[in-house]
Amino acid sequence: MKDIFVLMEHRRGELRDISLEMLCGASQLGGNVVAVLLGSGVDSFAEKAAGYADKVLYVDDPMFENYNSEAYQKALSALIKEHQPGLVLIGNTAQGVDMAPALAVELGAPLVTDIIALEMEGDKPKPTRQFYGGKLNAHMTLKDAGMYILTVREATFQVGEPTKSGEIVKVENPVKEEITYRKFVEYVEPEVGEVDITQSTMLVGVGRGIREDKNLPIVEELAKVLGADLAASRAVVDAGWLPPDRQVGISGKTVKPKLYLAVGISGAFQHVTGMKGSELIVAINKDPDAPIFSIADYGIVDDLFKVVPKLTEKIKELKGA
Amino acid sequence: MNMIVCVKRVPDTAESEVHIDASGRDIDKSRLSFGINECDNYAVEEAIQIKEKLGGKVTVISLGGKENDEVIRMALAKGGDDAIRLDDPAFAGSDGFAVAKALAAAIKDLEYDIVFTGALADDDGYAVVPVALAELLGVPHATYVKDLEILEDGKRARVGRELEGGLMEYLEIELPCVLGIQTGINEPRYASFKGIKQAAKKEIVVKSAADLGLDPSEVGEAGSWAILEKFSVPEVGEMAEILQGDPEETAAKLAQILKEKGLI
Structure with a gap:
């Protein structure tokens, strides 16, 4: 060979x-x-x-x-x-x-x-x-x-x-001529936001399943009740619904919280790479074949718009008890 | 600035179940909706924004059958000037290399300062076209481009490439060039009603492999680097424990689990 x-x-x-x-x-x-x-x-x-x-x-x-x-x-x-x-x-x-x-x-x-x-x-x-x-x-x-x-x-x-x-x-550099048509200029670090999600104990990760930014309050409410911070998939950040410092994945951050609750995230490897080290992974997604379920510990296959408000309610009840 | 934007029509599978069809080499697309590849949508926007700022022309190119016209017309409605569709049975089964060859054949005789493509396709994820196309055209390239500024002399551009971890790598590149656009570089607009009406009247020039001077052996499966032999469903190691019941029940079960784990 x-x-x-x-x-x-x-x-x-x-x-x-x-x-x-x-x-x-x-x-x-x-x-x-x-x-x-x-x-x-x-x-x-x-x-x-x-x-x-x-x-x-x-x-x-x-x-x-x-x-x-x-x-x-x-x-x-x-x-x-x-x-x-x-x-x-x-x-x-x-x-x-x-x-x-x-x-x-x-x-x-x-x-x-x-x-x-x-x-x-x-x-x-x-x-x-x-x-x-x-x-x-x-x-x-x-x-x-x-x-x-x-x-x-x-x-x-x-x-x-x-x-x-x-x-x-x-070995001697085989490239003799200077490359003039493409030149490296500089690196620019990503902006630092108000919350450092790499330090969060719990994260609620929001994906494209949320559909519109006007639907964000239902996950914000869940995160608030849990005491978690919001994280996002690339699609949500690209759409401008959450700031870039919340992005988890290859082009974003690598997180290892105690709980990663993935809501409406299909689980493309670009995202999974950034969160698979989380201690407990829970996924809510309507597609039973979504790759996220293969790395999650627990899953709910259902409409997130029905499950998330109920979950918020149940957590509130348990916290009150 | 004369610009060319290459767009691909892809099935939307992000939130849909995907099933392998009887051939084993394709998926059942009967229940999927189709639209422009996500990166390509940002590429269209980038070209149109530059045209609005600096003037020039935007030509939209897509490889595929008549069903691609919808995607092409939407790009025209947003501000594209003219369009070419590369359509030939010989293109079937093309990988990124074969697609790049067809695009290069269509582009090489056009006047352009920048060719835009998406950085990668939502369906096959090859991420081959922009870089292979640049090599075929003999011009410089950059891909995963998430920031772009045409420098004052109009002969160079400052390009920001998105690396792992969100780090940006800035470089200066000479025009003409090929840029593979990453999502998030801009905010793609919606087409106006007026734009859609105007785009409906525009001609889409259709070219076959022969029109492009390509032999059938250079394109499609014959001209590809690799052939998709078969699909399989990824083996899952340990699947999640799926909680059963209606939303009331599953939410209650999950809340209980979180409590037992000491997270509530």
């Missing part, structure tokens, strides 16, 4: 979890695992990756201090052409998704994005991904090719103990 390239992802001085996850996943497939690290003065990342890889290809250049898809694509495609791996794994992240399709087009390599499981048939990957917000799994067959590219969803593979000690090979 040919080598497997795994692109290391880092941001603001941190090697991101997805990097080691993919190295561990790749190690289960057979074949040499090569970590590809593009960075500037990140020797410690190279050493960390070496614990999980058979080899680390490390390009150390100021060009790679911050992510730039164009510079990454140029460097990666040059390294791929030189080393001819059979499979390239890239994180299905805001970085990876911004580069992998262009790389695949350039190299004529079949790409499947956002995979959640992977088997091999000889040299050919057989990935599984999801459709319809996680409601169905799709089993994909790639076109025959000499090399394949996959972007891997975060937490698809678990990080184990470092058992390897791959050789760290510093």
